[in-house]
Amino acid sequence: MACRHTTSQASSPSIYTHISQRQLHPSLRWIGGAAFGQGTCYITRIPVRGMATGGKKFPPQEQEEQPGREHEMQPQPEFVRPTYKPADKLVGKIAVVTGGDSGIGRSVACYFALEGATVAITYVPEKEEKDATETLDMLKNKYKHPQAKGDPIKIGVDLGYDENCKKVVQQVIDTYGCIDILVNNAAEQHMVPGIENISVEQVERVFKTNIFSHFYLIKYAVKHMKEGSCIINTSSVNAYKGNASLLDYTSTKGAIVALTRGLALHLVGRGIRVNGVAPGPIWTPLIPSSFSGKKVESFGEQVPMKRAAQPAEVGPSYVFLASEDASYYTGQFLHPNGGVVVNA
Numbered sequence: 639m640a641c642r643h644t645t646s647q648a649s650s651p652s653i654y655t656h657i658s659q660r661q662l663h664p665s666l667r668w669i670g671g672a673a674f675g676q677g678t679c680y681i682t683r684i685p686v687r688g689m690a691t692g693g694k695k696f697p698p699q700e701q702e703e704q705p706g707r708e709h710e711m712q713p714q715p716e717f718v719r720p721t722y723k724p725a726d727k728l729v730g731k732i733a734v735v736t737g738g739d740s741g742i743g744r745s746v747a748c749y750f751a752l753e754g755a756t757v758a759i760t761y762v763p764e765k766e767e768k769d770a771t772e773t774l775d776m777l778k779n780k781y782k783h784p785q786a787k788g789d790p791i792k793i794g795v796d797l798g799y800d801e802n803c804k805k806v807v808q809q810v811i812d813t814y815g816c817i818d819i820l821v822n823n824a825a826e827q828h829m830v831p832g833i834e835n836i837s838v839e840q841v842e843r844v845f846k847t848n849i850f851s852h853f854y855l856i857k858y859a860v861k862h863m864k865e866g867s868c869i870i871n872t873s874s875v876n877a878y879k880g881n882a883s884l885l886d887y888t889s890t891k892g893a894i895v896a897l898t899r900g901l902a903l904h905l906v907g908r909g910i911r912v913n914g915v916a917p918g919p920i921w922t923p924l925i926p927s928s929f930s931g932k933k934v935e936s937f938g939e940q941v942p943m944k945r946a947a948q949p950a951e952v953g954p955s956y957v958f959l960a961s962e963d964a965s966y967y968t969g970q971f972l973h974p975n976g977g978v979v980v981n982a
Contacts, residue, residue, distance in 0.1 A: 715921050716948040717745040727961040729754030729785045732814045736760045737824030739770035741922030745953035751781040756788050758810050763794030798846030803854035817862050819960045822852045823872040827887035848890035865909030871898045873916040878980040902969030911968040913959045918975025919946040942977030
């Protein structure tokens with residue numbers, strides 16, 4: 639079989655060259671996807687190392703307040719790959735993405751829009767207003783699908799309270815009439831040297847944002863979700879590997895795994911799938927707002943790929959789980975984490 643490979647570059651068109659199958663060896667240090675045709679396979683080569691910052695360390699930077707602001711980050715996160723080819727996988731769907739103003743949430747919202755979904759995003763009012771406004775503008779203009787059911791909306795809200803989550807669901811129902819996809823993605827994290835340093839207020843705040851909001855939103859949304867709908871929860875590699883300096887955050891991410899598995903069994907009879915994504919180190923506003931400048935500089939180097947990912951590398955996992963391609967998936971997690979092996 640004749641083979642070709644391309645090197646993915648945002649600034650230049652793809653370049654094709656013939657290579658033999660023997661040259662497609664893992665030692666090339668590239669990852670990619672193959673499309674097989676009549677005697678030809680096309681290999682898209684994407685560098686394992688250095689993608690997030692062009693091979694350089696992240697510039698030292700810190701933000702004082704959670705959950706962070708994307709527009710202040712350097713370099714700016716990439717939330718949609720310029721080479722992405724949508725395939726109308728979510729045409730006509732109504733999706734809710736919490737924390738959809740920035741980071742992974744922004745990426746998911748934009749990919750969903752490209753695939754034809756109408757998206758409602760939530761964000762923290764005042765703290766994330768600029769990011770949310772920018773995301774909404776992109777959803778309305780740059781990424782809006784011609785067959786989308788309606789215009790996207792943004793909802794400023796603190797999701798840590800039952801009544802607020804009820805209002806979010808009601809606003810979405812009043813606007814669109816249904817919910818087909820619920821993505822529980824909003825989160826916060828705080829680095830601490832030890833458990834003695836974690837205040838009661840911090841524990842309660844992190845649990846309210848990271849796990850209580852999942853319960854509240856699901857409780858009110860599920861009554862409006864028909865057979866074929868789905869719920870996608872964002873966990874973390876830390877739920878599987880642990881993290882000594884993010885104890886409360888890691889606890890909530892483990893709870894999300896347990897919730898996802900139990901809820902999948904609970905809702906399978908109603909034809910509602912429940913899955914999750916457990917990302918590794920991703921370049922999002924949570925990073926400069928959680929860690930010191932020194933830690934930010936080396937962020938992501940601990941995984942086998944030796945780099946952090948861009949949100950754009952994670953968003954397609956949510957597209958897959960939300961689409962009919964994942965019709966036989968429920969209670970499962972995808973692990974875009976740079977090569978960290980998890981077996982639980």
